Amino acid sequence: MTFPLRIGRxxxxxxxxxxxxxxxxxxxxxxxxxxxxxxxGGHLVPLGRAPVGVYDVDDLGRRALVRSHYPVTAMAFHPDLPLLAIGTGCYDGGYFFMGELLLTDLETGRAVSLIDSPLGPQVLALEWLTGQDLRVLVAPPHDGDDAEAWVEGHVAVVSRPDWRLVPPASITWQELAGPRVAAPRPDHREEARRAVSGLSRDWDPRRNVRAVEELSDGRILATLDEVRAESWLPSGQRQWTVADDKGGRDLVVATDERSVWVGLVRPTCEEPPQALVRLSLQDGAQIEHITLSAPASLVCRADGLPALAPAGDLGERGRLRIRRGSRVYFREIDRPGVETTDGSLVYAGTVHHGQGLQPGGSFVVRREIRTGEPRWVFRTDRTATDLDADAQTAYVAYDDGEIVALDLQDGTVRRRRHLTVAAVQAIPTALTVVGPDALLIGTSDGRILKCSAELPADPDVTGT
Incomplete structure (x- = not known):
């Protein structure tokens, strides 16, 4: 059963x-x-989401939006039809170059994957030669015993009489096995920034909100990519922002609300591996800087004071981010959780599998701390990005855009829905309960939403 998630700001x-x-x-x-x-999308959206938006240059209205499983490497508008070809792909880190060729109908917004293999190849360049002929440059299948695979590719021309009628998975590997040619991998980011900046001075490259908190005076704090922390006034104006190469991760507001502790994002291979900073809530000025000897999670204890939970040998993957804990938790998982008023623990996790997340492999559990016994377990097929709870409900955000409200007593689903902003699905990456049925939600595209959940008064209402 869905619930009305009203976005106020x-x-x-x-x-x-x-x-x-x-x-x-x-x-x-x-x-x-x-x-x-x-x-x-990066690590906050584990299965990855690379968005592609099509906009009208006159009014900047959005005409279409699709999300790719792989990073986008090439795009080409059809010369006559309302179609956009999108090439995607990347190296898998050990052997294969994988990707997709997507074809998006700009009138319906529907995108289909055209290559008949789920694992490739990586598409490097696209060009419409005519209304029927598409020139496709793809990477070699792998780099095993092939040092030139990183600078060369295979070029082919794929022909179809009417590309509007091309079914999914209908382009074969044989059609793409053209001659070997030079295939540079240029970086187009600066050109893309100039293109969007030229159309709007208000554009801002925000993404991946990692933490959100609300102060008693209505100000809202957030961390995100390349921003240690930022503060928004109740008027909707940004009060201050502090830039950072990587960005902030965890937030703990001082009990007097005069400063905030921020845990910074740092890869475990860097030295020092991580740092904490304390910023003034008046203007964002740095008050204190602490270098850690090992990775840790910055968490807020039940009494409102900050604490550090060691991440163990797994670094970023070993973080257990438990809010409002009366003790410091340590477990070899990287998923969010919260301690309830009776001292039990509600947290999300996944079951490891060599082939990735399996059906039912993601869970939320409420566990008794003294005995370790679970009170209830909720299972699903997607990875949780954040979790928080009030006295009656645990709210869980997932990497496919869904938000699920679970009854805190028995784990049944009270309500669930996919998050949308202006009729377009958004991916929640941070979630904080700030009042009865009131949520702050940060998204993968850098927006912060003040929402009213409006759940039913009857806690026994369930849904699917």
Whole structure:
């Protein structure tokens, strides 16, 4: 059963908001359109989401929005039909170059994957030669015993009489096995930034809100990519922002609300591995800096004071982010949780599998701390990005955009729905309960939403 999630305020909204950080932009001057591909979702969206938005250059209205499993590497508008070809892909880190060729109908917004293999190949370049012929440059299947695979590719021309009628998975590997040619991998990010900046001075490359908190005076704090922390006034104006190479991660507001502790994002391979900073809530000025000897989670204890939970040998993956804990928790997982008023623990996790997340492999559990016994377990197929709870309900955000409200007593589903902003699905990456049925939600595209959940008064209402 869905529930009305009413959005009262949207902070961080701006033109091209849906794509976040642009990495590629392609114009269709005849139609007055601009296609903009955003950066891949990264670790906050574990299965990955690379958005592609198509906008009218006159009013910046969005015409279409699709999300790719792989990073976007090439785009080309059809010369006659309302179609956009999108090439995607990346190296898997060990052997294969994988990707997709997507074809998006700009009238319906529907995108289909055209290559008949779920694992490739990586598409490097696209060009419409005619209304029937598409030139496709793809990477070699792998780099095993092939040092030139990183600078060369295979070029082929794929022909179809009417591309509007092309079914999914209908382009074969044989059609793409053309001659070997030079295939540079240029970086288009600066060109993409210039393209969107030229259309709007209000554009801002925000993405991946990691933490959100509300102060008693109505100000809202957030951490996100390349921002240690920022503060928004109740009027909707940004009060201050502090830039950072990587960005902030965890937030703990001092009990007197004069300062905030921020845990910074740092790869475990860097030295020092992590740091904490304390910022003034008046202007964001740095008050204190602490270098940690090992990775840790910054968490808020039940008494409101900050605490550090060691992350163990797994670094970023070993973080257990438990809010309002009366003790410091340590467990080899990287999923969110909260301690309830009776001292039990509600947290999310996944079951490891060599082939990735399996059906039912994601869970939320309420566990007794003394005995370790679970009171209830809720299972699903998607990875949780954040979790918080009030006295009756645990709210869980997932990487496919769904928000699920679970009854805190027995784990049954009270309500669930996918998050949408201006009729477009958004991916929640941070969630905080700030009052009865009141939520702050941060998104992968850098927006912050003040929402009213409006759950039913009867806690026994369930849904599917």
């Amino acid at each position: 949207v902070l961080g909204d701006r033109p091209f908001a849906e794509v976040g950080e642009p990495v590629l932009a392609v114009a269709d001057d005849r139609r007055g359109l601009l296609a903009v591909a955003g950066a891949h």
